[in-house]
Amino acid sequence: MNRRLSSVTPYALLAPAFIVTLFVLGYPLLYEVVMSFRHMDLRFLDTGRFIGFKNYVMLAHDPLLWKSIINTIVITVPTVALEILGGLAIALLLNREFRGQSIVRTLLIVPMLLTPAAVALIWNFMFWTDNGMLNYLLSLAKLSGINWLGDPRVAPIAIIISEVWQETSFVFLILFAGLQALPQELPEAARVDGASWWQELTHITLPFLKPVMLVALLFRTMFTLRMFDKIFILTEGGPGNATSTLSIYLYKKFFYFFDVGYASAVAWLLVIITALIGFIYMRMMWSEVEI
Amino acid sequence: MSRMLHHHGRARTSNRVASTLGRVIAYLLLALMVVGSIFPLVVLFLTSLKARIDVLAYPPVWIFKPTLDNYRNILGTGGATGGEIIAQAGGTSFQTFFTNSVIVGTVTTIFSLLIGSIAAYSLARYNFKGKKGLAFALIALRMVPPIAIVIPLYIMAARVNLLDSKLLLILVYTSLNLSFVVWMLRGFFIEIPREVEEAAIVDGATRIQAFFSVLLPLVAPGLAATAVFTLIQSWNEFTVAYILTQRASRTLPVFLASFAQTEEGTYWGEIGAIVSLVLLPIVVFTLMAQRHLVKGMTMGAVKG
Structure with a gap:
């Protein structure tokens, strides 16, 4: 084959993928940086005017933004923690032959596959205050019903429940795959040496699973931070601002307040946070892959 | 058997009892998890088969005379309720949302596989300068949260009159899926020895012929699994579809969302029917591609 031709070929084969991705993701991302330095009104669709760092200064002094950051953390941390614990428990329980x-x-993996908007509706139905299934189950236990989506203290918990219900199976699936790769001699040798179930778990299984658990942790954190569909459908960020996360807040700034520049600045904040986590993830993944 | 146990002494017997007890607890917990993971789904599905009077019954009824009325209402062969619901969602019929979802999903999948497979081939078979950096860039762009890029996409699309078009959704979904497709297919290509194609080339085939007639058929199962994932991704996607469409191009998840915060309970039967109709193809499809699930979900970071 022609040497010159073959040296161009790999780039030519990659070109379409790069052109599409850069055009649809890369360019808008850069344009968003530009917009975040401007004052732009959605209703006019013009290029607005340059205002320097003003959007970012406002960002730092915006109590609702800080509330959104706190809400994002309040929802993300328990969600991911419960998913990891639940996923691990199920993987360990299922890791036997029967x-x-x-x-x-x-x-067990069915929830993970479902359309998130459908999951939100399924849980909307479960949370139904008057005739809902959850309050019915509570009444069977002689407990009084809860206003799941209408009480600002409970609404974040409701969001967490719906998300954990769907995504725990993802964590389970990859931890289970990790467990299958555990060489069978290790736990067997430990058992012969008289190790208890707990010792086997903490000294053999968990250390072995650590890299896979980290992958699950980073992956789930990245995707929970950006969660929009479930919150938007279940509570729209309410009641009040009780479940208004960064995603919901930037959406509202954009569509309800038409403040394109400010919403862009919030969006970039989300991109940067995601990129930090994504960077760790990529470094981990990169060390495993031969390119 | 019991006599033998007796012979071995008390310690071993109690050990055995403990491990049997442990196993029973483990199975009970597992059963609980399985029930928990499908119970909400089953409850809403059962509701879709209930007449309105049973939907609103409290405490919930478990034994009832099933009816397909809710499905008839939604698919437009029923009375006024269906039309009322669809109109409330800003659409003309369930079928329009369904058709939009099918078109967007199918075209996205075809585009992603076409563009993605040649890129994957490049990464799997060639060594060239900057390969590592380019592969990194491709994957890094996948990490971008869709909610964070809809703002510029909305503004840009509005300026060129592309808002509320299926083409726009297809373009965005294709680029969101590309890195995943490339990464999956690259893995499948690497598993096929180079010699297979080289033999075809020696026999007089061009490299392109060898790619299409030798390599692609060999990775057909992987190609199918990747296609299924891409299809499901676009079938499930809500954020981008909700923000970049207004009426004509709305897909099923957006339709679903229009029933948000229906607390009165009037339409739960119909909602159950819609949810069931939206989820059915996914369940069927994923069961087909189950084997590749782990690899696909983590972009190969965990081997399945």
């Missing part, structure tokens, strides 16, 4: 194991595994 009849019907593959059916159980399939049933």
Whole structure:
């Protein structure tokens, strides 16, 4: 084959993918930086006027932004923690041979596959205050019903429940895959040496799973931070601002207040936070992959 | 058996009891998890088969005379309720949302696989300057949160009159899916030895012929799994669709969202029907691609 031709070929094959990605993701991302330094009104769709760092200064002094950051943390941290713990527990429980194991595994991963908007509706139905299933179950236990989505103290918990219900299966799936790779001799040798179940878990299984757990942790954190669909459908950030996260806040600044520049600045904040986590993730992944 | 146990002494017996007890607890917990993970879904599905009087019954009824009325209402063969609901969602019929979702999903998948497979081939088979950096850039762009780029996309699309078009959704979904597709297919290509294609080239095929007639058929299962994931991704996507469409191009998740915060309970039967109709294809499709799930979900960071 022609040497010159072959040296161009790999780039030519990559070109379409790069052109599309740069055009649809890269360029808008850069344009968003430009917009974040301008005052722009959505209703006019013009280029607005340059105002320097004013949007970012406002950002730092905006109590609602800080509230959104706190809400994002309040929702993300318990969500990811519960998903990791739950996923780990299920993976350990399922990591034994029994009849019907593959059916159980399939049933357990169903939530992960569902349309998030549908999951939000399913839980909207479960949370229904008057005739909902959750309050019915509470009444069976002689407990009084909860205003799941209308009480500002409970609404974040409701969001967390719906998200944990759906995404725990993702964590389970990758931890389970990790467990399958555990060499069987290790736990067997430990058992012969008289190790207890707990010792086996803390000295063999968990250290072995650590890299996989980190992948799950970073992945889930990145995706929970940006969660928009469930919150928007379940509470729209309310009641009050109780579940208004960064995603919801930037959406509202954009569509309800038409403040394109300010919303862009909030969006960039989210991009930077994601990029920091993504960077760690990529470094981990990169050390594993041969390119 | 019991006599043998007796012979081995008390210590071993109690050990055995403990491990049996442990196993019973483990199975009970597992059963609980399985019930928990499908119970909400089953409850809403059952509701979709209830007549209105049963939907509103409290305490909830578990035994009822099933009806397909809710499905009839939604698919437009029923009475006024269906039309009322669809109009409330700003659409003309369930079928329009469904068609939009199918078109956007299918075209996105075709585009992503076409563009993605040649890029994956490049990464799998060639060594060239800057390869590592380019692969990194491609994956890094996948980390961008969709909610963070809808603002510039909205402004840019509005200026060129592309808002509320299926083409816009297809373009955005294709680029959001590309890095995933490239990464998946690259993995599948690497598993096929180079010699297979080289043999075809020696036999007089061009490199392009070898790619299409030898390599692609060999990775057909992987290609199919990747296609299924891409299809599901766009089928499920809400944020971009909600913000960049207004009426004509709305997809099913946006339709679903229009029932948000329906507390009165009037439409739960119909909502259950819609949710079931939206979820059915996903469940069928993923069961088909289950084997590749882990690899796909983590972009190969964890081997399945």
